[in-house]
Amino acid sequence: MELFNSESKKIISDPINVNNPISLQVLGICSALAVTIRLDQAIIMTLAVVFVLCSSNVILSLIRNYIPTRVRIVIMLSVIASLVSVVDELLKAYLYDMSKQLSVFVGLIITNCIIMGRAEAFALKHGPSKAFLDGLGNSMGYGLIIIVVSFFRELFGAGTITLPDGGAGYVLWRIPDSWYAAGYENIGLLVLSPGAFIILGLVIWIQREFAGVEEDA
Amino acid sequence: MTGIEHYLSIFTKAVFIENIVLAYFLGLCSFLAISKKIDASVGIGLAVIVVLTITAPINWFLWEFLLDKGALTWISQDFKDTDLGFLKLIVFISVIAAMVQLVEMFMERFSQSLYNSLGIFLPLIAVNCSILGGSLFMVEREYTISETVVYGFGSGVGFFLAIVALASIRYRIRYSNIPPRLRGVGMAMLLTGLLSMAFMAFSGIDL
Numbered sequence: 001m002e003l004f005n006s007e008s009k010k011i012i013s014d015p016i017n018v019n020n021p022i023s024l025q026v027l028g029i030c031s032a033l034a035v036t037i038r039l040d041q042a043i044i045m046t047l048a049v050v051f052v053l054c055s056s057n058v059i060l061s062l063i064r065n066y067i068p069t070r071v072r073i074v075i076m077l078s079v080i081a082s083l084v085s086v087v088d089e090l091l092k093a094y095l096y097d098m099s100k101q102l103s104v105f106v107g108l109i110i111t112n113c114i115i116m117g118r119a120e121a122f123a124l125k126h127g128p129s130k131a132f133l134d135g136l137g138n139s140m141g142y143g144l145i146i147i148v149v150s151f152f153r154e155l156f157g158a159g160t161i162t163l164p165d166g167g168a169g170y171v172l173w174r175i176p177d178s179w180y181a182a183g184y185e186n187i188g189l190l191v192l193s194p195g196a197f198i199i200l201g202l203v204i205w206i207q208r209e210f211a212g213v214e215e216d217a
Numbered sequence: 218m219t220g221i222e223h224y225l226s227i228f229t230k231a232v233f234i235e236n237i238v239l240a241y242f243l244g245l246c247s248f249l250a251i252s253k254k255i256d257a258s259v260g261i262g263l264a265v266i267v268v269l270t271i272t273a274p275i276n277w278f279l280w281e282f283l284l285d286k287g288a289l290t291w292i293s294q295d296f297k298d299t300d301l302g303f304l305k306l307i308v309f310i311s312v313i314a315a316m317v318q319l320v321e322m323f324m325e326r327f328s329q330s331l332y333n334s335l336g337i338f339l340p341l342i343a344v345n346c347s348i349l350g351g352s353l354f355m356v357e358r359e360y361t362i363s364e365t366v367v368y369g370f371g372s373g374v375g376f377f378l379a380i381v382a383l384a385s386i387r388y389r390i391r392y393s394n395i396p397p398r399l400r401g402v403g404m405a406m407l408l409t410g411l412l413s414m415a416f417m418a419f420s421g422i423d424l
Contacts, residue, residue: 026249026402030346033242073343077314081307089303104353107306111346113246193240194414201399201406208398 011130012137021114021138022145022200023207028114032146033196034105037157040164042150044098046143048091048106050136052083053115057123057135059083064124076119077110084109098164114142145207149199157190224367227360231371234420237347238379239413241354244347248380249405258384261341262377264320266370268342269351272316273369276309276352277362284308309352317343347376382412 021027035045059079060067067075088106091099099106109115118138123131155161159175175184189195208214237243244265251257282288284305289296321339324332342348351372355365386408395404 023402027246029245029249030242033245074311074314077310077343078307081310085303085306088306104350104357107353108243108346108350110306110310111344111349113344116344189414192417193242194410194417196242197406197410197413201403201410204403204406205396205399208403214397214400 008130008133011133012140015134015137015141016144017141018211018213020141020145020207020211021117022142023204024211024213025114025117027117028112028142029200031105031108031112032142032149033193033200035102036146036150036153036196036199037191038101038154038160038162038169039147039150040162040169041098041101042143042146043164044091044095045102045105046139046146048087049109049112049114049142050139052080052087052109053118053139054132054135055083056080056115057118057131058128060119061123061126061128061131067124072120072124076116080115080119081110095164097169114138145200145203149196149203152199153190153195156187157195159186224363227364227367228371228374229422231368232375232378233416234422236375236379236413236416237350237372238376239409239416241350243350244345244376247341247345248376248383248409249402252380252384252387252405255381255384255388258380259377262373262380264339264342265345265347265376266373268313268317268320268339268348269369269373269376270366271320271369272313272348273351273355273365274362275312275316277355277360277365279308279312280305280356281362305353305356309349313348313352314343347372379412379416383409386412 015021019025022029022032031045031049035041056076056079060076084107087109088099091102091106118134122134126134151161161172161174162169163172164170175186187195190199231237235241238245238248247261251261280288282291284301286300286302287297288301289299317339321332324339351369355368360368383405387405390404390408399407
């Protein structure tokens with residue numbers, strides 16, 4: 001199979017746009033909100049999810065013919081839990097400050113519904129290369145949303161933009177003091193939990209407006 | 218600080234001030250999906266209370282006597298440097314999955330009516346982040362066993378309160394004129410933001 005034919009492209013690009021795991025499938029919201037206080041946390045979290053989702057999809061797809069249907073949930077959970085433990089230990093070893101800030105939310109990637117959901121819906125039915133692309137697409141879709149949300153929360157809430165580095169984060173840009181002197185103020189609510197809900201609610205609205213999806217409720 | 222006030226303060230904190238849904242964003246997937254109906258919300262809320270109250274203490278025992286650094290000294294002093302902490306995610310999630318299964322079987326046997334109303338929600342709970350989150354917070358905050366029980370129960374009650382509140386609000390606004398693309402999850406998100414803001418009023422309370 002050629003890697004970049006139109007079907008593969010669709011597998012990658014659909015979850016980023018019209019079938020986004022967060023804003024349209026509504027999976028994996030839990031961690032999406034907690035790690036969006038600062039941009040660098042969101043970026044590291046995205047990398048962790050990309051790694052876990054791609055590898056879990058590939059591994060489960062490779063062994064899909066040997067998994068008895070009745071015990072598949074336990075098998076999926078143990079594969080995912082092992083991968084997440086690897087990420088957790090790696091972060092503790094190389095990015096200790098970051099792993100402290102993310103605290104329990106790295107561990108909670110296990111119960112991130114995107115991972116289980118994609119394993120169940122895609123990886124167990126397709127070959128490894130397609131499963132890899134599906135994992136990549138979905139984790140990028142997830143990353144796109146949390147990076148957008150964290151960008152706005154950090155910029156308007158704390159007045160900075162932080163990129164990840166080895167330690168406590170590299171401040172790329174901060175709102176100059178002259179703005180504050182002129183009367184600009186940060187919206188403190190955005191760094192607290194209600195801000196996360198509201199920003200994500202608005203992002204979902206905008207994304208659905210573009211994707212043209214409606215839901216009756 | 219010891220005595221009943223201490224436990225009361227952990228409980229109040231877990232229910233209101235550090236509500237597991239509204240302050241820590243845990244268990245949101247089922248929170249958003251199920252809050253469309255009030256009776257279903259009550260069902261999953263009760264199931265979360267039961268499972269959290271059971272799994273948190275069990276995981277505490279496993280952590281304290283098996284996984285933590287130096288936890289194995291009750292077998293032999295030779296193990297005092299052994300640290301199995303890296304296994305905690307796998308062990309906790311297996312305990313939770315097993316417990317959910319057990320609770321389900323137990324209910325089916327002894328309380329058919331409860332089983333019928335909770336039945337379909339129990340399997341969902343195994344992948345509800347609030348359960349695993351409860352155990353991970355319990356390790357991070359170094360609670361004792363009795364604190365863990367109170368914390369687990371309190372977090373469950375917090376989840377119950379939040380989901381029933383959101384379900385009631387969604388029921389009230391069912392016929393409101395919401396922009397079509399905002400309907401459903403988008404609106405639920407904004408409502409949760411407002412709820413969370415309301416719960417923040419409790420954060421001034423000093424216990």
